[in-house]
Amino acid sequence: MEIPVFTLDSFTNLPFKGNPAAVCPLMHELTDELYQRIAAEINLSETAFITRIRPSDDFTKASRFCLRWFTPTTEVNLCGHATLAAAAVLFKYKKNVNSTLVFETKSGELLVTQQGEGFVMDFPLNPPTKQDPNEFRDIIKVALGGRPVQEVHLNSNTKKLLVRLPDDCDRSVLTSLKVDSAALECSERSGRVKGLIITMKGSPECQPGYDFYSRYFAPWAGIPEDPVTGSAHTVLGSYWSEKLGKKKLLAYQCSKRGGELELEVRDDGRINIAGQVVTVLQGTITV
Template sequence: MKLPIFIADAFTTTAFRGNPAAVCLLENTLTEDAHQQIAREMNLSETAFIRKLQPSDNFTQSSCFGLRWFTPVSEVPLCGHATLASAAVLFHKIKNTNSTLTFATMSGELKARRAEDGIVLDFPLYPAFPQDFHEVEGLIKAAIGDTLVQDIQYSPDTRKLLVRLSDSYSRSFLETLKVNTKPLPGIEKTGKVKGLILTLRGQPEGQTPQYDFYSRYFAPWVGLPEDPVTGSAHTVLSSYWSQQLGKKEMRAFQCSRRGGELDISLRPDGRVDMKGGAAIVLEGTLTV
């Protein structure tokens, strides 16, 4: 079987920045094992699989598709950057004629729509709640040592732990902070935590470019020591920072080595729009 496959760098307009995702177009069904084997072969933080929902569908004219995401070690319930990459492939390479695409996923229906300067993802917004420090002290100390922590919250919907660093730190501190992810799955084995978000308030007014908050994201529990730019983490970060800053419109920057930016807009229906660019850097054929 030969499958069309692409790699797109998401949440950036520049090749080799943002977060790379592989995107596979499925004309026929794949075995469960084949999904995971392909994701392992691609060895990116996520490989997305787009499938037709009806035999009569086609990738150019249909507006609804099935979508699944796999890390090299497991399937995940939600992935922002690979959804953005999937929409970019359909819009820009397959020349899909629709202005909005709907994806049926493990996290319900997700929409991606064209914008003048990128693609807007319509995603769930997940609240986070105060987390007792002593319950997660071992995990945090192992990850970031004696780094000063200002707030700790937990998102039960996504199983992500949000750790806000002290406002006394700068963006460069977060960018260069050495985070030890190796021992984390051994420390947190209950399944409660599947991802660690480190976040920091944005730089003061007047500095350029202006970002409302910064973050980094780590998920060694699903085989990702650090994820470069993470849409699913921003479903939690958007909720948290909107409350902290009293804002519905925000710009965010994820401070990984590759780096990526998102425009955030909280919707009246309790969801969040996340806008980003994508650069398609590879297209080819996968032989299975």
């Protein structure tokens, strides 16, 4: 069996930046074991599998599809950059005629709309709640050493822990962090945390005017550090919208590859996440 595969860099307009995802449009569903083996073979942070809802559907005319995401080690419930990449494959290479696509996923219906040179995703908003930093002192110590922390928040739905650095920190403190992923994974075994967000206030007065910066680590899902994370921004967007008192935010994830996200927190409990996508590879997997 031959399966088409595309590798795309999301949240960037330059190749080899942003976050790479593999996308496989499938004529029929595969077994969970095969999905996982393909994702492990590709070995990117996420591989997305698109399937048709009805046998009579085709990739050009249908507006609704099923979408699943796998890391090299496990299936995940929500992934932003691979959703962006999946929509780009359908619009650019399958010549889908619809202005908006709907993906049925483990996180409900996700909508993606073309907008200019990029795409806008309609995602659920995941507000975090404030926590006592002492409850997470082990994970914070591994990630930050002895550096001070301003606030700690947790979203129990996504199991993403948000740690905010003090406002007097220079951005270089965030970008220079070297986190031992094995030690990080061992520091948290309760199951409460599946991803660690480290964030700090941005520099909106300086061009291009980022409202906040972040990095994201998820060794519990087989991802030491994710370059640019749409799902983390469903938590970050909620947090920083409240702190900064604004609905529209420009974010930058400070990984080595780096990526930019445009956010709009909506009053209906959803968030728009916009970004661009660049294709870097097309091929075929034989299984």
